[in-house]
Amino acid sequence: MKKISFLAELRRRNVLRAGALYAGAAWALAQGTAQLFPVFGVPDSVVRWLIAAAVIGFPFFLVFSWFYEVTPEGLKLESEIHPDDSIAHHTGKKMDRGIIAILLLAVVLLLANQLVFRKDSAKMAGVQARSIAVLPLANESDDKDEQFFSDGLSEDLITALSQFSGLKVISRNSAFQFRDSKDGSKAIGERLGVAHLLEGTVRRSGDQVRISASLVRAADGTTLWSRRYDRPYRDLFALQDEITSAVAGALKARLLAGGGAVVQSDRPPGGSLDAYSAYLQGNFLVSRNSEKALREAIDYYSRAIRIDPSYAAAQAQLAIAWTVLAGQFLNGDEQKQANASASAAAATALALSPDLALAHTAQGIVLRNIGFNRVGAEVEFRRALQLSPSDAAATFQLGMLRATLGHLEDGVSLIRKALLSDPLHATWYNWLAIDLTALGRFDEAEQAIRKAIELQPSAVNFHVQWAMVDIARGDAAAALQVAGQEPDAEWREIAEAMALQIGPDRAAADAALKALIHNQADAAAYQIAQVYALRNDPDEMFIWLEHAWDQRDPGLSNILMDPLLLRYKSDPRFAAFCKKLGLPVPGASGPPSREGGSDPESATSDGRRIFMQAPWNSLRGTPVTLAVARQQFQLTAMPLQA
Numbered sequence: 001m002k003k004i005s006f007l008a009e010l011r012r013r014n015v016l017r018a019g020a021l022y023a024g025a026a027w028a029l030a031q032g033t034a035q036l037f038p039v040f041g042v043p044d045s046v047v048r049w050l051i052a053a054a055v056i057g058f059p060f061f062l063v064f065s066w067f068y069e070v071t072p073e074g075l076k077l078e079s080e081i082h083p084d085d086s087i088a089h090h091t092g093k094k095m096d097r098g099i100i101a102i103l104l105l106a107v108v109l110l111l112a113n114q115l116v117f118r119k120d121s122a123k124m125a126g127v128q129a130r131s132i133a134v135l136p137l138a139n140e141s142d143d144k145d146e147q148f149f150s151d152g153l154s155e156d157l158i159t160a161l162s163q164f165s166g167l168k169v170i171s172r173n174s175a176f177q178f179r180d181s182k183d184g185s186k187a188i189g190e191r192l193g194v195a196h197l198l199e200g201t202v203r204r205s206g207d208q209v210r211i212s213a214s215l216v217r218a219a220d221g222t223t224l225w226s227r228r229y230d231r232p233y234r235d236l237f238a239l240q241d242e243i244t245s246a247v248a249g250a251l252k253a254r255l256l257a258g259g260g261a262v263v264q265s266d267r268p269p270g271g272s273l274d275a276y277s278a279y280l281q282g283n284f285l286v287s288r289n290s291e292k293a294l295r296e297a298i299d300y301y302s303r304a305i306r307i308d309p310s311y312a313a314a315q316a317q318l319a320i321a322w323t324v325l326a327g328q329f330l331n332g333d334e335q336k337q338a339n340a341s342a343s344a345a346a347a348t349a350l351a352l353s354p355d356l357a358l359a360h361t362a363q364g365i366v367l368r369n370i371g372f373n374r375v376g377a378e379v380e381f382r383r384a385l386q387l388s389p390s391d392a393a394a395t396f397q398l399g400m401l402r403a404t405l406g407h408l409e410d411g412v413s414l415i416r417k418a419l420l421s422d423p424l425h426a427t428w429y430n431w432l433a434i435d436l437t438a439l440g441r442f443d444e445a446e447q448a449i450r451k452a453i454e455l456q457p458s459a460v461n462f463h464v465q466w467a468m469v470d471i472a473r474g475d476a477a478a479a480l481q482v483a484g485q486e487p488d489a490e491w492r493e494i495a496e497a498m499a500l501q502i503g504p505d506r507a508a509a510d511a512a513l514k515a516l517i518h519n520q521a522d523a524a525a526y527q528i529a530q531v532y533a534l535r536n537d538p539d540e541m542f543i544w545l546e547h548a549w550d551q552r553d554p555g556l557s558n559i560l561m562d563p564l565l566l567r568y569k570s571d572p573r574f575a576a577f578c579k580k581l582g583l584p585v586p587g588a589s590g591p592p593s594r595e596g597g598s599d600p601e602s603a604t605s606d607g608r609r610i611f612m613q614a615p616w617n618s619l620r621g622t623p624v625t626l627a628v629a630r631q632q633f634q635l636t637a638m639p640l641q642a
Contacts, residue, residue: 022062025102026054130251131168131194134158136179137211140203150202151176152280153211153240156266157198160244162390163263164253170194171392174424189218193423196224198247207233213243215250225250236276237267260386262355266313268304278304279314286321291329297321312353316362319345323369339370357388364397372582377401392421396428403435406560406584411435426456433465437472438561445469460488464495471534472563476503490520494527501534509535521547526555533564541565542573549580556581 029050134157139150155172162169170192178188185197200213214226225246231239248254268275282300285293301318305311322342326335346366349359364380367373381398384391399414415432419425429452436445449466456462463486470479476499483495497512513531516524529544545565548556559565560583568574569586578585 022058026051026058029054127189127193127195128168129195130166130253131170132161132196132198132215132247132251133170133175133178133188133192133194134161135181135188135197135199136176137199137213138180138201140201140210141205143204146202146204148281148284149204149277151284152276153202155280155283156240157244157247159264159266160240161248161253162388163261164248164251167248167251167253168194169390169421171422171425174422177424185216185218185221191424193420194218196251204233209233209236209239211239211243213247215247233273236273237271261389262357262387264357264388266358268308268311268314270308270310272308275304275307275311275314278307279311279317282314282317282321286317286324289324289328291325294321294325294329298325310352312349312356312359315345315349315352316356316358319343319349319362319366323365327369342366343370355387357384357391357394360384360387361391361394361397364394364401368401374401374405374582378405390421392418396422396425396431400431403431403438403561404558404583406586408435408439408561411561412439424455426452426459426462429455430459430462430465433469435561437465437469438563438566440472440563442469442473458487461486461491463487464491467495467499468563471498471502474502476500490523493519494524497531498527498534501531522551525551526553530562530564533567538568538571538573541568542571542577545577549577557583559583560586 134154137150137154139147141149154176158169158172158175161167174192178192181188183191188197189195195218197216197218198213199216200211203210208230209232210228210230212226212228215224216222217224227243227246229239229243266279268279278300282297282304285297285300298318298321301314301321304314305318308314319342322338322345326338326342330338343366346359346363349356350363353359360380361384364377364384367380368377378398378401381394381401384394385398388394395414396418399411399418402414403411412432412435415428415435419428419432422428429448433445433449433452436442436448446466446469449462449469452459453462453466463482467479467483467486470476470482479499480496480503483492483499486492486495493512493516497509497516500509500512503509513528513535516531517528521528525544525548529541529548532538532541532544545556545559559578559581565574566586575585
C-alpha cells in the first residue's frame with residue numbers, strides 16, 4: 001500500500017509531469033543546439049556539455065518539484081500549503097499543455113533535421129558517404145618557412161587515406177585551394193563533392209611536434225572525431241599512421257586488398273626523417289612551377305637521395321622535376337642533359353621499388369615526353385593504376401594519352417574519373433572540353449570549358465578552346481566574341497583568324513590569315529594549317545603541316561583529337577602523315593610503327609621522337625591544344641599523389 005500511496009503522492013505533487021516536462025525540454029534543446037550551433041561556429045563540445053548538464057540536473061529537478069509547488073504568490077514549500085489551498089491540480093493541467101507543446105517542438109526539430117539539414121548533404125552532387133578531403137593543415141610553427149612541413153603532412157594523409165577501399169579522397173590540387181578559406185564546411189563539401197573534411201594544425205618546435213586534427217561532417221559541421229597529439233619528432237611516421245588509422249576507423253574504411261593494389265608510401269625506406277624533410281621541401285617547391293623553384297626542388301630531391309640512396313619516391317619526383325625543367329625552360333645541350341638525368345632517375349626509381357605507382361607514373365611521363373614512346377607510356381600508366389587504383393594523376397595521364405592516340409571516348413571517361421578526385425583542376429576541364437569537341441558533343445564541351453574558365457579566369461588558351469567549340473558549331477559571331485576575350489595576344493590573333501574563316505566577311509578572313517602568316521609563320525605553323533582546313537583547302541593544309549613537322553611542333557601529336565584536321569582523315573596524305581608521326585592511322589588496326597631503338601639520341605625520324613629538338617617554351621601547338629606541351633608539364637609539376 002505504501003508504494004501505491006507514494007505514486008499517488010508523486011502524481012498529486014506533479015513530480016511525474018515535471019519530469020516529463022524537463023525531459024521534453026532537454027530533448028528539444030539538444031535537437032536545436034545540434035542543428036544551429038554549427039551554423040554559428042560553436043564547438044560541438046558546448047553541445048555535449050549542455051546535454052551532460054541536463055542529465056545531471058534531472059534528479060535535482062525532481063527533488064525540487066517534490067518539495068515546492070507553484071502558487072499565484074510564487075514558489076512555496078509544499079509543507080507550508082494547506083491541502084484545501086493547493087492548486088496542484090490546476091498546475092498539472094497547465095503542465096500537460098506545456099508537455100504537449102514541447103514535444104511538438106521537439107518533433108518539428110527532429111523532422112527539420114531529417115528533411116532539411118540532412119537533406120543538404122544529399123544535394124551535393126556525386127557525394128558518397130565514405131568520402132573525404134584533407135584540407136591543408138595550418139602551419140602554427142614560429143618559423144613560417146615550415147609550411148612545407150605542414151603541407152607535406154597533409155599530402156601524406158591524402159596518400160595514406162587513398163589506400164582504403166571504397167573511400168573517395170580528394171587530391172591535393174583541389175583540397176589545397178581551400179587554404180585559409182573563410183567558407184563553411186558545407187560550402188567546401190559541396191564544391192569538393194565530399195561528405196567529410198579533415199582539418200587541423202601543425203606546430204613543430206625543436207624536437208617536438210604537435211598536431212591537432214578533426215574529422216568534420218561537411219553537411220552540418222559536426223565534429224565526428226578530434227584529437228591533439230604531442231609527440232617527439234622522431235615518432236613522426238608512427239604519428240601519421242595513428243592519425244590515418246583513427247580517421248579510417250571513424251569512416252569504417254578498410255585497406256585495399258586484391259586486384260593487384262599495393263599499399264603506397266612516399267617515405268624513405270631507411271626511415272630517415274632528414275631525407276623525408278628534404279623530400280617534402282622538394283614537393284613544396286616543385287608545385288610552384290618556376291625555373292628557380294624547380295632547380296631548388298631538384299637539389300632537395302638529390303639531398304634526400306644522398307641521405308637514403310634507396311629512396312625510390314625521391315628518385316621518381318626527381319625524374320619528373322628534370323622533365324618539367326627540360327620541357328619548359330631549357331634548350332640545346334642543357335635540355336639533353338636534363339632529359340638524360342630524368343631518364344636515369346625514372347629507371348632507378350623503378351629498379352628500387354617496382355611496386356611504387358609513382359615510379360611507374362614518372363617512367364610513363366619520361367617515355368611520353370622524352371622518348372615519345374606512347375605505347376610504353378600507356379603500359380606504365382596502366383601499371384600505376386593497377387598498383388594504386390585511386391591515383392587521380394595517373395588516371396588523367398592515361399586519359400590524356402588515350403585521347404592523343406585517337407581513343408577519345410576513353411579519354412573522356414578517364415578524365416571524368418580523375419575529376420571526381422580532383423574536381424577543381426581547371427586544366428583537366430580544358431582537356432575534357434578538347435576531347436568532347438572532337439567527339440562533336442558541343443554542349444558538354446562548352447560546359448567543361450566554362451568550368452575551366454570559372455576556376456582559372458586568366459588562364460592562357462581557355463578562351464581559344466571555347467572559341468573552337470563555337471567554330472565547330474558554325475557560330476562565327478559567338479566564336480569571334482569569345483576569341484576576343486583571350487588574355488594572350490598571340491593566341492587571340494590565332495583564335496580570331498579562325499573565327500573569321502567561317503564568317504561572312506571574306507576580306508577580313510583573308511587579311512587575318514595573311515597577318516597570321518606574317519607574324520607567326522614559324523611559331524604557329526600548325527594553327528595556319530588549321531586555318532586552311534577551315535577554308536576547305538587541304539593542299540595548303542598539308543603544306544603547312546609539313547612546315548610544322550620541320551619545326552617539330554608539339555601540337556602535331558594531337559592531330560587525332562583535332563576536329564578541324566580530322567575532316568580530312570580519309571585523305572591518303574593524312575594516313576601517311578600519321579605514320580610519319582608514329583601515330584595510329586584512323587581506321588587502321590594495330591599499334592603504330594615502333595621502329596628504332598630506345599635511345600632518345602637515335603632514330604630522330606621516328607614518330608616517338610618528333611619533338612626531341614623542339615624548344616618547348618616557344619609558342620607552339622594547336623589552338624585546340626596549343627598549351628598542350630605547357631599543360632603536360634604543369635600537370636606533372638605537382639607531386640603526383642591522388
